[in-house]
Amino acid sequence: MVRYYPVMLMVEGARCIVIGGGPVAERKVHGLLEAGAEVVVVSPAVTAGLDNLAAGGFIHCCKREYREQDLEHAALVFAASGDRAVNREVAEAAKRRAIPCTVADKPLEGDFVTPSVVRRGDLVIAVTASGSSPALAARVARELEECYGREYEDFTAWLGRLRMMAAAELKDSSLRHAVLRRAVHMMGTDWRLDTDEERIRERLYMIKSQLEGGMDDDRRSE
Ligand SMILES: C[C@@]1(CC(=O)O)C2=NC(=C\c3[nH]c(c(CCC(=O)O)c3CC(=O)O)Cc3[nH]c(c(CC(=O)O)c3CCC(=O)O)/C=C3\N/C(=C\2)[C@@H](CCC(=O)O)[C@]3(C)CC(=O)O)/[C@H]1CCC(=O)O
Ligand SMILES: NC(=O)c1ccc[n+]([C@@H]2O[C@H](COP(=O)([O-])OP(=O)(O)OC[C@H]3O[C@@H](n4cnc5c(N)ncnc54)[C@H](O)[C@@H]3O)[C@@H](O)[C@H]2O)c1
Numbered sequence: 001m002v003r004y005y006p007v008m009l010m011v012e013g014a015r016c017i018v019i020g021g022g023p024v025a026e027r028k029v030h031g032l033l034e035a036g037a038e039v040v041v042v043s044p045a046v047t048a049g050l051d052n053l054a055a056g057g058f059i060h061c062c063k064r065e066y067r068e069q070d071l072e073h074a075a076l077v078f079a080a081s082g083d084r085a086v087n088r089e090v091a092e093a094a095k096r097r098a099i100p101c102t103v104a105d106k107p108l109e110g111d112f113v114t115p116s117v118v119r120r121g122d123l124v125i126a127v128t129a130s131g132s133s134p135a136l137a138a139r140v141a142r143e144l145e146e147c148y149g150r151e152y153e154d155f156t157a158w159l160g161r162l163r164m165m166a167a168a169e170l171k172d173s174s175l176r177h178a179v180l181r182r183a184v185h186m187m188g189t190d191w192r193l194d195t196d197e198e199r200i201r202e203r204l205y206m207i208k209s210q211l212e213g214g215m216d217d218d219r220r221s222e
Pocket of ligand 1: 102103112115
């Protein structure tokens, strides 16, 4: 069993190389584009979906077999060809160049695995079963999609604005933390009305005075 260390990588503008052009490669490409990466696919044949992305200028496609120079200037490498020997070669070349690599058909040859992902704006939920069951990771992610619906995108953005204001205005850190811990329980309230800075300020001080007024159990949900 591998105990993976979860992180969220910033790949905006970073060159990510995907070797292979089948459905698995296409899934990785979509995830990379959502995070703003610069994607290069190297594969003699590619899916219609990848062809469309290349035609639209969203990715660069090299329709030929992999060669080691493809890894030059790469930030991340995805070995997702249908050929075991090629994927091993890619993993070894990435290791020599100290570029993090994932291997679609033999995870232990790589440095990381890709989780199943739920995106709600800044709220990003990633689920893995560490290679034991990709199907379970996908199932759990679908269940979380139900729990955390589209409304969480705006709610997370609102919390971000409230937090920035709290950082600027509430100097007492334990009070600030209490306010922010209480705010995450406010999904069922009328936070959507807080469209301008003044409304957010009012909300911030309302939560603060609730806490100061004795309702200071910030673990109590709304
Ligand atoms: C989560 C997801 C993300 C993504 O792909 O980006 C993902 N696989 C997904 C789906 C999926 N993959 C497979 C099935 C069939 C059912 C089953 O096997 O369970 C299904 C389900 C389906 O198709 O619905 C087959 C499969 N997958 C791997 C192998 C090779 C091996 O195990 O050795 C084989 C056998 C191939 C064969 O036998 O031919 C390997 C990996 N797949 C991973 C990720 C990494 C571990 C993640 C983890 O365990 O948490 C890892 C290790 C490497 C990697 O690719 O990063 C995505 C769901 C996206 C979503 O829907 O949200
Ligand atoms: N990680 C996962 O989620 C997952 C899921 C299912 C399957 N797999 C494994 O991932 C691999 C890819 O799966 P798929 O369904 O996309 O396979 P696929 O057979 O549909 O596609 C393989 C791709 O690799 C390309 N290719 C072959 N030789 C190449 C080379 N020398 N250089 C570059 N590209 C080359 C082919 O042109 C093709 O586009 C398989 O080994 C499969 O067992 C992984």
